[in-house]
Amino acid sequence: xxxxxxxxxxxxxxxxxxxxxxxxxxxxxxxxxxxxxxxxxxxxxxxxxxxxxxxxxxxxxxxxxxxxxxxxxxxxxxxxxxxxxxxxxxxxxxxxxxxxxxxxxxxxxxxxxxxxxxxxxxxxxxxxxxxxxxxxxxxxxxxxxxxxxxxxxxxxxxxxxxxxxxxxxxxxxxxxxxxxxxxxxxxxxxxxxxxxxxxxxxxxxxxxxxxxxxxxxxxxxxxxxxxxxx
Amino acid sequence: xxxxxxxxxxxxxxxxxxxxxxxxxxxxxxxxxxxxxxxxxxxxxxxxxxxxxxxxxxxxxxxxxxxxxxxxxxxxxxxxxxxxxxxxxxxxxxxxxxxxxxxxxxxxxxxxxxxxxxxxxxxxxxxxxxxxxxxxxxxxxxxxxxxxxxxxxxxxxxxxxxxxxxxxxxxxxxxxxxxxxxxxxxxxxxxxxxxxxxxxxxxxxxxxxxxxxxxxxxxxxxxxxxxxxxxxxxxxxxxxxxxxxxxxxxxxxxxxxxxxxxxxxxxxxxxxxxxxxxxxxxxxxxxxxxxxxxxxxxxxxxxxxxxxxxxxxxxxxxxxxxxxxxxxxxxxxxxxxxxxxxxxxxxxxxxxxxxxxxxxxxxxxxxxxxxxxxxxxxxxxxxxxxxxxxxxxxxxxxxxxxxxxxxxxxxxxxxxxxxxxxxxxxxxxxxxxxxxxxxxxxxxxxxxxxxxxxxxxxxxxxxxxxxxxxxxxxxxxxxxxxxxxxxxxxxxxxxxxxxxxxxxxxxxxxxxxxxxxxxxxxxxxxxxxxxxxxxxxxxxxxxxxxxxxxxxxxx
Numbered sequence: 187x188x189x190x191x192x193x194x195x196x197x198x199x200x201x202x203x204x205x206x207x208x209x210x211x212x213x214x215x216x217x218x219x220x221x222x223x224x225x226x227x228x229x230x231x232x233x234x235x236x237x238x239x240x241x242x243x244x245x246x247x248x249x250x251x252x253x254x255x256x257x258x259x260x261x262x263x264x265x266x267x268x269x270x271x272x273x274x275x276x277x278x279x280x281x282x283x284x285x286x287x288x289x290x291x292x293x294x295x296x297x298x299x300x301x302x303x304x305x306x307x308x309x310x311x312x313x314x315x316x317x318x319x320x321x322x323x324x325x326x327x328x329x330x331x332x333x334x335x336x337x338x339x340x341x342x343x344x345x346x347x348x349x350x351x352x353x354x355x356x357x358x359x360x361x362x363x364x365x366x367x368x369x370x371x372x373x374x375x376x377x378x379x380x381x382x383x384x385x386x387x388x389x390x391x392x393x394x395x396x397x398x399x400x401x402x403x404x405x406x407x408x409x410x411x412x413x414x415x416x
Numbered sequence: 417x418x419x420x421x422x423x424x425x426x427x428x429x430x431x432x433x434x435x436x437x438x439x440x441x442x443x444x445x446x447x448x449x450x451x452x453x454x455x456x457x458x459x460x461x462x463x464x465x466x467x468x469x470x471x472x473x474x475x476x477x478x479x480x481x482x483x484x485x486x487x488x489x490x491x492x493x494x495x496x497x498x499x500x501x502x503x504x505x506x507x508x509x510x511x512x513x514x515x516x517x518x519x520x521x522x523x524x525x526x527x528x529x530x531x532x533x534x535x536x537x538x539x540x541x542x543x544x545x546x547x548x549x550x551x552x553x554x555x556x557x558x559x560x561x562x563x564x565x566x567x568x569x570x571x572x573x574x575x576x577x578x579x580x581x582x583x584x585x586x587x588x589x590x591x592x593x594x595x596x597x598x599x600x601x602x603x604x605x606x607x608x609x610x611x612x613x614x615x616x617x618x619x620x621x622x623x624x625x626x627x628x629x630x631x632x633x634x635x636x637x638x639x640x641x642x643x644x645x646x647x648x649x650x651x652x653x654x655x656x657x658x659x660x661x662x663x664x665x666x667x668x669x670x671x672x673x674x675x676x677x678x679x680x681x682x683x684x685x686x687x688x689x690x691x692x693x694x695x696x697x698x699x700x701x702x703x704x705x706x707x708x709x710x711x712x713x714x715x716x717x718x719x720x721x722x723x724x725x726x727x728x729x730x731x732x733x734x735x736x737x738x739x740x741x742x743x744x745x746x747x748x749x750x751x752x753x754x755x756x757x758x759x760x761x762x763x764x765x766x767x768x769x770x771x772x773x774x775x776x777x778x779x780x781x782x783x784x785x786x787x788x789x790x791x792x793x794x795x796x797x798x799x800x801x802x803x804x805x806x807x808x809x810x811x812x813x814x815x816x817x818x819x820x821x822x823x824x825x826x827x828x829x830x831x832x833x834x835x836x837x838x839x840x841x842x843x844x845x846x847x848x849x850x851x852x853x854x855x856x857x858x859x860x861x862x863x864x865x866x867x868x869x870x871x872x873x874x875x876x877x878x879x880x881x882x883x884x885x886x887x888x889x890x891x892x893x894x895x896x897x898x899x900x901x902x903x904x905x906x907x908x909x910x911x912x913x914x915x916x917x918x919x920x921x922x923x924x925x926x927x928x929x930x931x932x933x934x935x936x937x938x939x940x941x942x943x944x945x946x947x948x949x950x951x952x953x954x955x956x957x958x959x960x961x962x963x964x965x966x967x968x969x970x971x
Contacts, residue, residue: 190932190936191932191935194932194935194936194939197939197943198939198942198943201943201946202943202946202950205943205946205947205950205951206950209947209950209951209953210950210953318925318926318927319925323935330946400960403956403957403960404960404963404964405964406960407957407960407961407963407964408961408964410961411961411964
């Protein structure tokens with residue numbers, strides 16, 4: 187019965203990843219090990235981030251808790267997420283070839299590593315209990331959104347690294363990358379200041395990911411068209 | 417087109433997905449702990465009293481629960497655990513629950529001391545109904561009020577509305593799907609018999625001046641244990657912390673009087689603090705057997721009068737309960753007369769004598785003095801209650817309150833004064849006046865100490881700190897302080913106690929099985945949608961290409 191619920195959650199997390207992998211044509215390229223490699227780089231980058239956070243922001247937690255929202259500290263902490271972008275850049279470099287497969291492999295590999303490391307244990311421990319809580323369904327949906335976000339991020343990084351990107355798109359891509367880095371911070375600020383419930387927060391995140399994704403898709407398709415990837 | 421997509425979906429299921437999961441998931445399930453998550457709600461709860469008295473089982477006989485929570489109006493089968501406020505339960509509904517429900521959790525009111533009289537009577541009536549034989553076979557727990565429990569109570573009360581109240585069929589259906597239910601789990605073993613039961617009775621003596629054996633002896637008796645529907649919450653302020661406090665205060669006063677050679681009366685005073693008073697005055701019974709049937713001489717053998725103190729701070733009036741009216745010029749007659757006179761002198765409502773014959777057919781004796789009267793010792797009980805049936809003597813509502821102290825003070829003064837006058841054989845007023853008088857502070861101290869812990873007979877044995885504290889203070893005032901421990905007979909014990917007096921209730925919020933199925937359908941629909949999006953992503957892409965290329969052409 188509760189295992190059934192766990193199954194529900196896992197299906198909700200896993201199937202979209204699988205579908206994306208399968209129907210984006212990655213499976214035909216045999217990109218599975220590339221995805222795993224991307225996951226490895228993800229783990230490496232997270233370790234470095236953790237080390238850096240623990241070294242430079244050791245006491246921010248206990249003090250910040252009392253003062254409410256410590257903006258500067260949080261901003262600095264979020265800046266550490268630039269390491270993620272560097273990580274994705276590394277992944278992109280390590281994947282030979284060009285085209286959709288490159289970007290998708292990096293995005294999916296990165297996102298899957300995150301899902302496996304952050305969600306699976308939570309679901310395993312939480313969703314199997316006798317206790318029912320909507321939070322597990324929410325977390326599962328959130329991981330779907332993060333898949334879209336990570337693919338978007340990978341695309342943006344790729345776009346940014348291209349020299350043949352049209353000049354008028356460069357500031358747009360850069361600002362989108364900035365938004366990606368500070369997204370968790372902005373989301374948290376919104377949630378705390380407007381007392382947004384978990385469902386509406388999820389909805390806002392989905393809209394956000396969709397908008398960012400479509401803008402990126404728009405820029406990407408133009409470039410891909412011009413350099414002849416179909 | 418649709419068929420193609422379905423094919424694709426089936427392909428997916430046939431692909432790499434299920435095979436390794438078939439191996440991996442069972443392995444995970446096997447190695448995972450049985451219940452990986454703690455309940456979100458945990459409450460301490462107190463199990464209803466359970467004991468056997470003279471072989472007759474009393475109270476609740478089982479302890480473990482794993483049932484669905486329902487309200488007092490919503491339960492229907494023995495698979496339901498009724499969760500109800502104490503004020504919503506009536507003796508009748510309790511009887512129904514006792515017979516047919518699976519278990520019962522009684523939530524006590526938020527603030528026990530601010531209840532009005534009607535509410536108090538309601539709860540006491542419920543307690544009486546609970547403790548009457550025959551025994552309760554289902555587990556019954558008491559829990560103190562807390563906000564989380566209030567939420568559960570409301571949820572349980574709102575959901576499972578019986579069909580006549582639901583608006584329409586669809587509404588009822590919707591309710592049954594979305595309703596959040598609660599699973600109540602109390603993991604505990606079948607209550608076992610407590611092995612080391614000892615009923616301790618303490619006595620101490622003040623010896624009068626003159627030949628000790630020839631002096632008349634007056635005994636003061638009070639039992640220290642309490643009783644309620646659940647043993648862990650029986651604080652017993654009125655019955656019988658008040659009696660013990662009065663006894664210890666009398667001991668203190670008279671120890672001063674006895675310590676000065678000149679003022680030492682020609683009476684012996686014996687103070688007896690008995691155990692298991694709520695269980696047919698078993699402590700007194702065993703102590704008397706020990707004293708009277710033993711080979712050594714007894715401190716109470718030729719007692720001229722035995723004065724039992726029980727519930728002495730409930731009302732302004734005092735009653736003297738006797739099973740045989742004392743003769744006018746016997747010691748008892750004089751003493752009772754003295755009490756009445758003193759009460760009169762101190763402008764106190766008149767002391768009323770109540771005569772009630774001992775009824776041996778009853779399950780238990782009415783007042784403690786009957787134990788002594790049965791052994792042919794002249795005895796009386798002083799109480800501020802008119803009847804031994806008063807439910808205040810056996811309730812969890814009997815907690816400390818400041819207004820008891822005044823009454824206790826007055827009554828202690830009357831009894832102390834009357835005793836002193838009787839022993840000195842004088843009839844003028846105020847033997848105990850400043851600096852030697854009844855002390856309110858000392859009475860308050862004892863009341864507070866005694867009511868700070870549950871004192872059910874089942875919780876107290878000879879090593880309990882309460883027994884030691886009483887013993888130490890008796891040793892301070894009295895001589896020859898002794899503890900007599902009664903160990904129930906192995907084969908035919910008069911009294912049997914059981915463990916598991918408290919437990920932790922785990923409450924899990926759960927959804928009905930239908931809900932999970934509906935959720936699965938919703939997830940499948942969602943995944944189907946995702947599938948369509950991913951499958952047709954090339955269309956989006958082409959669309960985006962078209963727009964951007966169109967734009968770049970125009971620009």
